[in-house]
Amino acid sequence: MKKILITGLEEKIKKLKKERQAVILVHNYQLPEVQDIADYLGDSLELSRTAAKTEAKVVVFCGVHFMAETASILCPDKLVIVPDVNAGCPMANMITADDLRSLKEKHPGAAVVAYVNTSAEVKAESDICCTSTNAVKVVNSLKDKYKEIIFIPDKYLGDYVSKRTGKKLIIWNGYCPTHVKITAKDIISKKMFHPQAKVVVHPECTPEVIALADEVSSTSMMCKFVKESKAKEFIIATESGIIYRLKKENPDKEFYPASEASVCPNMKRTNQEKILWSLEELKEEVRVPDDIRQKALKPIQAMLGIV
Numbered sequence: 001m002k003k004i005l006i007t008g009l010e011e012k013i014k015k016l017k018k019e020r021q022a023v024i025l026v027h028n029y030q031l032p033e034v035q036d037i038a039d040y041l042g043d044s045l046e047l048s049r050t051a052a053k054t055e056a057k058v059v060v061f062c063g064v065h066f067m068a069e070t071a072s073i074l075c076p077d078k079l080v081i082v083p084d085v086n087a088g089c090p091m092a093n094m095i096t097a098d099d100l101r102s103l104k105e106k107h108p109g110a111a112v113v114a115y116v117n118t119s120a121e122v123k124a125e126s127d128i129c130c131t132s133t134n135a136v137k138v139v140n141s142l143k144d145k146y147k148e149i150i151f152i153p154d155k156y157l158g159d160y161v162s163k164r165t166g167k168k169l170i171i172w173n174g175y176c177p178t179h180v181k182i183t184a185k186d187i188i189s190k191k192m193f194h195p196q197a198k199v200v201v202h203p204e205c206t207p208e209v210i211a212l213a214d215e216v217s218s219t220s221m222m223c224k225f226v227k228e229s230k231a232k233e234f235i236i237a238t239e240s241g242i243i244y245r246l247k248k249e250n251p252d253k254e255f256y257p258a259s260e261a262s263v264c265p266n267m268k269r270t271n272q273e274k275i276l277w278s279l280e281e282l283k284e285e286v287r288v289p290d291d292i293r294q295k296a297l298k299p300i301q302a303m304l305g306i307v
């Protein structure tokens with residue numbers, strides 16, 4: 001059904017967005033009311049690359065802090081603002097630049113692969129970044145050149161990549177508090193109710209959950225997989241915000257969250273009122289200082305060079 005009701009807030013945002021020459025970038029895990037006003041919807045890297053390409057002067061990044069930082073690293077000439085400066089990523093906060101420096105001292109000569117879910121300071125200490133879409137490809141590109149590879153910060157993504165590449169990795173003990181809430185028991189019981197459904201799992205989930213998957217992929221690849229699949233039902237094991245997008249893009253298909261508990265509180269901090277406020281005040285700015293930016297750009301470019 002076509003949406004006919006546009007709220008007053010939406011109209012105000014639209015008007016101000018034009019005046020400010022702003023673009024609204026929205027992560028796949030955001031609230032429906034935020035997804036509905038997106039200029040672009042996607043995963044963190046897709047959004048940052050969009051930020052770098054757009055003609056807009058202001059980028060309103062609706063996601064979590066490291067994502068806005070990545071946008072700031074890729075487009076320092078634009079004003080990058082976030083509607084809620086407290087929306088962080090607990091997984092990214094599980095490793096600091098000092099932690100990484102100490103780990104590197106213990107493993108001289110090791111290559112450092114940093115998942116995008118890291119701060120700019122941590123990226124600045126890394127050799128190459130990866131996303132959940134390209135992590136296997138990135139490690140494959142290094143595994144014969146380096147005796148040791150450090151993988152940070154997600155131990156579950158690290159374990160998945162290690163199994164898929166056959167390379168033993170030195171893995172940091174981080175994890176996503178939202179994805180660990182999804183258990184193998186959840187999948188098994190959802191599968192009992194929906195035996196025809198395909199099980200689609202994000203690699204931030206535990207190995208027990210990944211073992212039950214028909215498809216393991218990042219959010220952007222999930223959208224592609226679902227669109228191209230002949231199946232009509234899907235059990236989705238990732239942050240539940242993506243189900244709104246999946247349903248909107250595939251109205252003839254059914255989606256069941258693997259667990260009702262897989263909600264990231266940080267991703268839910270942004271709403272339309274805060275977006276309007278951020279456009280009015282042009283706040284809060286996220287800007288990576290230039291010395292860190294120069295260093296953090298290198299591992300991002302290294303990743304872009306091989307994917």
Ligand code: CIZ
Nearest residue numbers: 043044045132218219220
């Ligand atoms: O890179 C992203 O956007 C994250 C954190 C999840 C995903 O798989 O898209």
Ligand code: SF4
Nearest residue numbers: 089090091176178264
């Ligand atoms: Fe971080 Fe997990 Fe939330 Fe993604 S879902 S922002 S990895 S805490």
